[in-house]
Amino acid sequence: MNWQGAVTGYLFLSIILFSLAAFYVGRSAGARFVAAEGASVHSRPIYHGAFAAIWVGLPTLLLVVLWLLFQDAVVRALVVASLPSSLTEGASPAQISLFVSEIRNVAAGRIFSEPRPEIAAAAERYASWTVIANWAMVVVALCAMALALYLARSRSAPRYRARQSFERALDVIMIGSAGLAILVTLGIIVSLTYEAIQFFMLVPPAEFFFGLNWEPQIPIRADQIAGTGAFGAVPVFTGTLLIATIALIFAIPIGLMSAIYLVEFANPRIRGVIKPILEILAGVPTVVYGFFAVLTVAPAIRQAGSLFGIAISPNSALAAGAVMGIMIIPFISSLSDDALKAVPQSMRDGSLAMGATRSETVTKVLIPAALPGIMGGILLAASRAIGETMIVVMAAGLTANLTANPLDGVTTVTVQIVTLLIGDTAFDNPKTLSAFALGLVLFIVTLCLNVLALRIVQRYRERYE
């Protein structure tokens, strides 16, 4: 595997060197045009150089990246196709993927027992084809660069519009980069949907969306008692909602009140001190909050409970929700801050001129006027709370209880995704695939919340601009 990395590294290096060389070749050609013909040359020498460099470097770079991404998949498919029919006949996709991982292990030298001869032969093919594919990539890349240099060199002439060509290439790069954002969203939707459909072929959607029992296990033996597992996700959804609600109950009053104070009452000096402190709360990584919940908050809540003789679960929803609340205070306060500041000064002045006190102005004029913005902020915070992972992974429970009691342990969508996917990830059983179904639900719900919130905030902003 190591020489493969070295070959790839040198190839990237040589692409850079070739592009630089092409740049100098192009530029000196351009300089010669200028020397020969003077002011009638169309483009400056530097554009002849840039034109050559971009033609030599860019297509090859794209080619190599795509090759690297798809080489393994292609080699795998070829090896699977070359397996003797005695192995593949009637084998399920799961068995095939097991063969593939076995072949790859043997090829990489991670052998624990003597492999079967078919597998050993396939592993040999896998290794040799990988080598061939790698060298083929090097040869193709070098040829492509030589060809591109020849073409670029043969096209350049005193009248050649090298600047326009270069700028068109830049346009293509920029449009491609902007389009990548769409590609990422598409990638998320397609990959989640694909795996979720696989899951729903094994577990009916009705069971997933309405079942009350969540025990994502797979039987190790066929005759195992109670080994079938249950994939009713309702307790997982209610657990997520419970923790998010607790977080919002903590965060909304604190965030909103501090925003009101900062905008309406605080003098600029206090504002200048307090705002960065709230921003620090937003910058703390969530894994830190998770550890804080386990280390400090959960034991404190348990102790408080035992003072009153109440038994509180060590991973109660209250602890996770409260810490998550701390995390989203800055979101709510900064978005409410923006919303309150966006209310025109004339409305404030009008209210005060009528003899209203500051608090009456805030509660009767500013908050109603800023309500859409504040609601947008709360929706965004809710989407954060639902999608937040580390705090709940560390502080919330693993068992799915269908309860609304904040002192009990509940589990959430994100906790289940992480626990289902840590460790082994064979993509053939409902246990692993259910994580993708949960992920799809999570993505859709947070997407709806975000779109709604952004739309509300935007419309509100337009109203006052």
Next chain:
Amino acid sequence: MTDISNNQTPPAAVDWASGKAKALRKKRYAADRRLRYYGIAAISTAVLLLGILIGSLVSTGYLAFVQTHVTMEVAIDPEQVSADDPASGNYRAIVSDGVQRLFPDVEDGGALRAAAGIITNGAQVILRNRVIADRSLVGQTIRLQVPVSDPYDQLYKDVIDRDLPENRRRLNDSQIALFETLEDRGLIEAKANWGLIFSSDSRFPELAGLAGAIVGSFYALLVCFAISFPIGIAAAIYLEEFAPKNRWTDLIEVNINNLAAVPSIVFGLLGLAVFIQLFGLPRSAPLVGGLVLALMTLPTIIIVTRNSLKAVPPSIREAALGIGASRHEVILHHLLPLAIPGILTGTIIGLAQALGETAPLLLIGMNAFLTSPPGGIMEPATALPTQIFIWADSPERGFVSRTSAAILVLLGFLITMNAIAIYLRSRLERRW
């Protein structure tokens, strides 16, 4: 307006000095004060919570920056280790011989085993590395300073209370007595714990360090930067300067805003399904981690770059166009150089966010137990936040303070990055 007021009878004069009006005023002022107090209370709560957060981390974490060591004499017996092949030798025997030298009076086997429990399990590895580095040590008797194992470290730092009844302590009276004889002989010393930064992970808290995680995070951020910085700038220039107003560009804009708010774990699922499953990239590799982080940082960089480009005054654009520059030349020669301080600031802040990101890295397997730093972007690695997660999950008591210390190290990196960003902004950014 005028006819309305003409038709109405004027309201009766209000007696502002009456008791009723006074009471009403008082109530209204009280409400005003109350709202102010609520605000102060809310802000104090938030600041207090931040204080508790940092306080609890510092109060548990500072202990891990110091490690208790014991000095012991070991005789490197040529019969156990040969100078020709120092890598394989019976170092265990040498170390237990050293323990016997430490406690010459103890002869009972059980007591000796208890005494051996004082020094770290990794003592033989430390000794082996010393001998491999300097073969001439074979045959000599050297003084070796090794960390004490975790319970005794806690005892020396007074985390374990010696006054508690024996059955509620992790160490019994005879173990403490053994340790106290060492203390009396002045062999115990607390030293700065450089191993926390410079060694890699270990099953034993007294030996575990962050080097592997720091290197892994560095590689992942490098990949993240190399991908998201150029692509983000290119996309932002297109959207800000060239994109026509149509449905496609609207779609791209909505997309970018939404991507910024997609839960990070969804990016982890994407990385697992696409980069690892489909493209066959290695699990746990910083390359995959960096790719996933790049996708998450991209929206931040695009938004920051667009704002920086917007902030350049139109006069510069117009002047450049006026003397015959092409649109591309205006951007490359004028707008981008002027916008770069803002872009860099935003990029550093985006990378700081990426450095603290945990959930997607867990899904792509960057939470492996690894005892050496990764050698490259294709090798298995951990990252700082995932290392914190691993340690927080470890049952050993010693990992509690290690975890807090690791968090302090992570926060130190984040503060440094943000400070650099603020410094760059104040030094380079121009006000127009």
